[in-house]
Amino acid sequence: MGLDSDAAELAPVKILQSPAVRIGLSISIATGLYGVSFGALSVTSGLDFWQTMALSLLLFSGGSQFAFIGVVAGGGSGVAAMGAATLLGMRNGIYGMQINALLQPRGWRRFAAAHVTIDESTATSTGQTDPLEQKRGFWTAGLGIFVLWNLFTAVGALAGAALGDPKQWGLDGAAVAAFLGLLWPRLKGREPVAIAVVCALATVLAVPFVPPGVPILVAALVAAGIGWFSHGRSDEGLEPDVDPYAENHVHHHHDPAGDHRGDRTGDDA
Amino acid sequence: MNLWMWLLLSCLLAYAWKLLGYLVPASLLRDPRMSRIAGTMTIGLLASLTVVNAVASGQSLVLDARLGALAAAGIALWFRAPFLVVVIAGAAAAAGLRLLGWD
Numbered sequence: 001m002g003l004d005s006d007a008a009e010l011a012p013v014k015i016l017q018s019p020a021v022r023i024g025l026s027i028s029i030a031t032g033l034y035g036v037s038f039g040a041l042s043v044t045s046g047l048d049f050w051q052t053m054a055l056s057l058l059l060f061s062g063g064s065q066f067a068f069i070g071v072v073a074g075g076g077s078g079v080a081a082m083g084a085a086t087l088l089g090m091r092n093g094i095y096g097m098q099i100n101a102l103l104q105p106r107g108w109r110r111f112a113a114a115h116v117t118i119d120e121s122t123a124t125s126t127g128q129t130d131p132l133e134q135k136r137g138f139w140t141a142g143l144g145i146f147v148l149w150n151l152f153t154a155v156g157a158l159a160g161a162a163l164g165d166p167k168q169w170g171l172d173g174a175a176v177a178a179f180l181g182l183l184w185p186r187l188k189g190r191e192p193v194a195i196a197v198v199c200a201l202a203t204v205l206a207v208p209f210v211p212p213g214v215p216i217l218v219a220a221l222v223a224a225g226i227g228w229f230s231h232g233r234s235d236e237g238l239e240p241d242v243d244p245y246a247e248n249h250v251h252h253h254h255d256p257a258g259d260h261r262g263d264r265t266g267d268d269a
Numbered sequence: 270m271n272l273w274m275w276l277l278l279s280c281l282l283a284y285a286w287k288l289l290g291y292l293v294p295a296s297l298l299r300d301p302r303m304s305r306i307a308g309t310m311t312i313g314l315l316a317s318l319t320v321v322n323a324v325a326s327g328q329s330l331v332l333d334a335r336l337g338a339l340a341a342a343g344i345a346l347w348f349r350a351p352f353l354v355v356v357i358a359g360a361a362a363a364a365g366l367r368l369l370g371w372d
Contacts, residue, residue: 030351034352034353034356037352037353047276051272051273051276054276054280055276055279058280058283058284059279059280059283059284063311063315066318068276070321070322071318072272074325075327078272078274078275078276079275081275081279082275082276082279085279085283086282086283086286087314088311088315089282089283090307090310090311091307091310091311092287093287093290093307094303094304094307094308096287096290098290099290099291100290101295105291114284114288114291115284115287117290167363169360169364170334170360170363171360171363172335172338173334173338173361173363174338174357174359174360175359176322176323176335176338176342176359176363177338177339177341177355177358178352179315179318180346181342181356182315183312183315183319184346186308187312192312195309195316196316198313199312199313199314199316200316200317200319200320202317203317203320203321203325207321207324207325207328207329207330208329208330210328212327215317215325216318219313219316219317220310220313220317223306223309223310223311223312223314224306224309224313226313227306227307227308227310228306232305233305234305234308235308236308236309236312237308237309237310237311237312238311242352
């Protein structure tokens, strides 16, 4: 929450009137809940309960966590899983720069802020215009998701372990759906779709020739090349899995022109 | 034990990315190329992971019930279903197709 000298602003009634806190709480619930699917898929991919919890507690970035277990499930090596998870985590560094510029956390708060710097906390914060609301949004979403994501990861891991044959329950299909669900919100406009198609093709072509897990790294290389050599939106693909401000730009969702992060004004009354 | 090592290293590197953002000078943020690469790579990796999980089996490509899961997830997303519903739709399609005998 607002960790500065704004103690007067922290009265319970006042804090719940804050638009950023409200949005942060609802995004925490929506995102935290799908920790169930991560927990269940992780244990059926071959990780044990504590390995699953370590990913949610320590790695704490949904896309990278799914990437790690996705590579392991496909028979890839530990180092390939690490490669995919780490490359996917690069965008969190960009988010860190944005949040650092907005919130300027100091001392231990900077280290805590770094850990909860993910798609959703960044989007909740940058969607606000008032500095105090930006700060509240970031911490509410960041800490809220951290608590609920870990809670529901544990629920999913325990449930997944009790399921028996994962294929009979279609859990390999659930993994496919999860990755498409993570990709989907980033496909706003023609260009990201083209990048996705090219990288999907590169993957399919690479599968027969390199060990499992490596095709994903090949696709990452292709994507990095596209980013390096082409010119386009500098925030392409940097979208949250669950959009905190979806209702404000719901009409633009399939608009080929795309909508930009700067359009998000929140409802700062 | 080996998997634990790569797992913990992944956690360390993930935190390193996040912290790096707070430690580098703000002027780097004005270089749009880094954030562009982070974005295109996110799209590329997620597209690749989707495809690998849908059609790869070891080093071969197979068309099985997972393709039904991909289609079901796509339809659910088109109708703006929440993430968890999308995942359940994928599981249900794969499980259903297997019940019908398509593996």
